[in-house]
Amino acid sequence: MTQTTLHDFKDKVCFVGVGDTDYGALYRTKDPKRNQYTLGVEAFKAALEDAGLKKDEIDGLVLVRIPSYQLFADMVGLRYLKAANTFRGEGRMSALAVQYAAMLIYSGLCSTVAVVYGNDGRSVGATYGGEGEGSSPYDVIYGMTSPGAAVAHMWRRYMHEYGAREEHLAAVAISNRRHAGLNPKAVFREPLTLETYLTARYIAAPLRLYDYCLINDGAVALILTGAERARDLRKPPVYLTATATCTDLTFFYTVDDFFRDAVRRCAEAVFAASGLGHKDIQVCQIYDNFTPTVIFGLEGAGFCKYGEGFEFVQNGRISLGGELPVNTSGGHTSESYMQGFGLHAENIRQLRGEAGDRQVPNCQVAMYICPAPICAVHIMTRR
């Protein structure tokens, strides 16, 4: 058998259903019945409705962050599945879970796969740092903890190497917030001014409050199927045209090239496989657990040179109406922290023309970039 390549995979698998939750409403209320499973079921039901599929047409179940696939499968009454598994609740896993679902379909192991993510971080008081949060014992003796501080180290080094200043990051936080103002489901929608950004407290300096992702409750479900089946369903198919992963695994989350070389390898692979180029990308979602990763992702993917990203993001270039709108739903700092899944949902809605007031006109090609210890890039398209 000849080894298959990314070219063979091009446009073979589609996103046909997307469901999520009202993040703002969930943020403003508490409910003791709310947990990762109940949130996941809500998104799963919404995704089925969106796709026009019956529950029993799902034959693969890929969960992320929701700990037990067995418990979840029982909750939604899916007994005889052709695949079921859970991925860890890490942001880098969203693209990987989508890739796994796509491979299940492309290989013939499954026909229609639901990827379900649930997060009750606000209800349970998640902190992403401190005692018992998985920090290295070699680090905690100095009080070092949290991915945010690891990214703060990288941003400090980036500023040193390229002459960027702390206020350059404000453009990313302010652009995200501007987009969230156009998104009825976003948690934080009021405009963010430069003054408010700069006077906010530091968390791990040089990063401030508005550089950090939210901690909120919510869920996202994505349903994927093969391209032929997709054409008969309720909504126009969104093609997973190309996708690639490259790890950057070292002992530390802080890496000396800011994940750019790994992102670059992913971007080169998806551009080559799709036959598309930078000029074709109309909207881009970048995994912004902390605002510097937007700059690292843009440089890695080749939208600008290394060291130019902090200038690239200024003056509205990454806002709606700009040259390359980025994180058009408000991203992780303003819409919701669904660890990459909200960003996938946003690309699907942009490509379908369902993004309402934040719609990129006639959007046909979208990109997802995750700069993290496992980097990934997708190109998603519509016909």
Add this chain to the structure above:
Amino acid sequence: MAYEKPLPQPTAIDAPYWEYLRRHELRLPRCQDCGHIFFPPNKVHCPRCLSDRLEWEKLSGRGRVWSWVVFHQRYFASFANDIPYVVAFIQLEEGPRLMSTLVECGRDEIRCDMPVEVVYDDVTPEFTIPKFRPIR
């Protein structure tokens, strides 16, 4: 007053690292086949060439500040009184990087690539933690 911050958690593999520190020596494993020196010392083989011929090499204790952050958020009750406190990512002269902190140095003085040298903080009778100060 008792030391309340997190202490090292020696394992069967890295116990010598902490024992050398207690004697005020900074040592890391060095591969006797390819010469690679690595951190953390949590392996019984060289991660570069996979050889298991390792020796504990005494390091110069010199390095530079690759980067640094200041914690304003309280993540650990035992660090609450230190806020805002500095964590520095140190690039050792021999190559490896490790998280640490800076002493004998005001926050306004810290710069990336600033040359530093190790100092040994005997936090308890059992444990010594390596910290760094500017080379003046």
